[in-house]
Amino acid sequence: MKRYLLLALSFTLMVVSLYFVFVWVPTERMMGIVQRIFYLMVPTGWLTLLSFLIVFIGSILYLVKREEKWDILAYCSGEIGLVFTTLALITGSIWAKPIWGVWWDWGTPRLTSTLVLWFIYLAYFLVRSFASEPSRGARFAAVVGIVGFVDIPIVILSTTLWQGMHPPPLIFQEAGLDPRMMLTLQVSLIAYTVLFVILLIARVLLKNSEVDIRYLKEG
Numbered sequence: 001m002k003r004y005l006l007l008a009l010s011f012t013l014m015v016v017s018l019y020f021v022f023v024w025v026p027t028e029r030m031m032g033i034v035q036r037i038f039y040l041m042v043p044t045g046w047l048t049l050l051s052f053l054i055v056f057i058g059s060i061l062y063l064v065k066r067e068e069k070w071d072i073l074a075y076c077s078g079e080i081g082l083v084f085t086t087l088a089l090i091t092g093s094i095w096a097k098p099i100w101g102v103w104w105d106w107g108t109p110r111l112t113s114t115l116v117l118w119f120i121y122l123a124y125f126l127v128r129s130f131a132s133e134p135s136r137g138a139r140f141a142a143v144v145g146i147v148g149f150v151d152i153p154i155v156i157l158s159t160t161l162w163q164g165m166h167p168p169p170l171i172f173q174e175a176g177l178d179p180r181m182m183l184t185l186q187v188s189l190i191a192y193t194v195l196f197v198i199l200l201i202a203r204v205l206l207k208n209s210e211v212d213i214r215y216l217k218e219g
Helices: 002-024 033-067 068-100 109-130 135-146 151-161 179-217
Strands: none
Touching: 002 033, 002 179, 033 068, 033 109, 033 135, 033 151, 033 179, 068 109, 068 179, 109 135, 109 151, 135 179
């Protein structure tokens, strides 16, 4: 029952979010309609950071307690995080083309550090595939998950510490966003966060089933 309520909440929030983005929120004066991708790019970026925060915490707990449930949590969150990182990079490039005139600019710290983050957590899964034993792969991956988290503050602070084509955080500027834009962004963030929770729960349940089947095959 709780799962169905969560699904209903996610569906409702998504519908409201889409209505706000495509109908209700005003069009940005300088960038025009392409600016509306902002309400997708920011939530995917937020879920990227949230996913890898869970990977970081789960990896530490796994190395300390050696309980497989923490590795499963980190693994599943890492999978979802890699998907959302890919979406963040794609939506960022789509936004960059009409605004900057290029799909990608290597001199923009936010883009480059996010791409580095994508490679780090791709390596998180590669070390598992090359390990001779699942437990050894889990330990190696946990180390990557912990060390790779160092890139998260770089991604967050990149537009503040270094100059580049990427704009600074508009949300925290004195002028801020139009109240309707801020509300639309907040609804989108909540909607995508609820979706993330649903995906994580579903993936953890599926991974637990995969582990149970593996143990049955091993006798």
